[in-house]
Amino acid sequence: MESTDARTAPAVIVAIDGPSGTGKSSTSKAVAAQLGLSYLDTGAQYRAITWWMVNNGIDIADPSSIADAAGKPDIVSGTDPAAPAITVDGTDVAGPIRTQEVTSKVSAVSAVPEVRARITELQRSIASAAVQGIVVEGRDIGTTVLPDADLKIFLTASPExxxxxxxxxxxxxxxxxxxxxxxxxxxxxxxxxxxxxxxAADAVEVDTSDLTLQQVIECVVTLVEEKRAAK
Ligand SMILES: Nc1ncnc2c1ncn2[C@@H]1O[C@H](COP(=O)(O)OP(=O)(O)O)[C@@H](O)[C@H]1O
Ligand SMILES: Nc1ccn([C@@H]2O[C@H](COP(=O)(O)OP(=O)(O)O)[C@@H](O)[C@H]2O)c(=O)n1
Structure with missing residues (x-):
């Protein structure tokens, strides 16, 4: 299928959710780049706030300490799929947020309601500012952050x-x-x-276990093109 011209196509909001390692980031970046859309990695935002908590000596085992500090760090996400960027208080944290320490602590931090409220607000304002549309990937984008997204994809794959x-x-x-x-x-x-x-009840589920990354990208691009054509 021939791609619609990104400059004239209607803005489209795409939510891609699923567990770790199902291909959300790779697929979302490629789909956004191919279709001229913005891209937001919401996992990177939760990792960034976790990195800040660890660096500032907040007790990760104490949800009330996390809640009290949730409003302090200034988290800024870039939305270019070719160069995803993330800073905390002006510091580039793209590398440090991928350490084992942050990975092992991020679920505890992201479970705190005050953290979710803050990050969800940020995500909604980024999505509403994306003129051409955006691909937003995470865990609760289709259910909570952008329940009116034009297209919702839920990626799965076997644990193996x-x-x-x-x-x-x-x-x-x-x-x-x-x-x-x-x-x-x-x-x-x-x-x-x-x-x-x-x-989400209205999400399209794609099991990527036996698909190549290219096949998953093509599948999602086709679904986005269909939504755009119907707008
Ligand atoms: N369908 C696929 N087949 C093989 N490898 C894949 C596939 N999708 C993603 N990958 C690879 O798996 C790893 C994790 O993918 P990623 O997009 O980071 O997943 P997630 O964002 O869901 O955690 C990356 O190295 C990526 O290149
Ligand atoms: N929308 C989101 C995205 C991530 N997260 C949290 O952030 C963590 C890291 O997300 P990630 O997308 O970077 O994880 P990977 O799939 O890349 O390993 C997840 O394990 C969740 O705890 C979340 O709670 N809600």
Whole structure:
């Protein structure tokens, strides 16, 4: 299918949710770049606020300390899919937010309602400022952040496929240990009270276990083009 000219196409809001390692970031960036849309990695925002909490000595085991500090860091996200950027109080944290320490603490921080309220507000204002439209990826975009999104995708994949992908990225990381860590984080994210990881009732579910990344991208691009054509 021929792509619509991004400058004349109606703005489209796309929500892509799912657990870790299902391909959300890679798919969202590629779809946004191909269709001339903005891109927002909401996981990076939760990682950024977690990084700030760790760096400022906040006790991650104490939700009320996290809640009290939730309004302090200034988090700014870039929305260019070719160069996703994230800063906290002006410092580039794109690297530091991917450490094992942040990864192991992010679910506890993101479960705190005050953190979610703050980050959700930020996400909505970024989405509403995206003139051509935006692809927003996370855990609760279709259910809570942008319930009126034009298209909602829920990506899944087997724990084995996800662990193999992640340990490939972490160069030499043990697949079994990576699989356990992923499952632990999924369980925490899916069972928290406030805005858990969940598939929206009107989301299209795509199991990426046996698909190449290119196939997933093509599938989502086609679905977005169909939505745009119907607008
Ligand atoms: N369908 C796929 N097949 C194989 N590898 C994939 C596929 N989708 C993503 N990957 C790879 O898996 C890793 C995790 O993908 P990512 O997009 O970061 O997932 P998520 O954002 O859901 O955590 C990346 O190295 C990516 O290149
Ligand atoms: N919309 C979102 C996005 C992420 N998160 C939290 O942020 C964490 C990191 O998200 P991420 O997308 O960077 O994780 P990966 O899938 O890249 O490993 C998740 O495990 C959730 O705890 C969330 O609560 N809500």
């Amino acid at each position: 496929a996800r662990a193999a992908r992640r340990s490939g990225e972490l160069k030499g990381a043990d697949v079994a240990a990576t699989r356990e860590a992923l499952i632990k984080r999924d369980t925490a994210d899916s069972t928290r009270k406030t805005s858990p990881l969940a598939k």
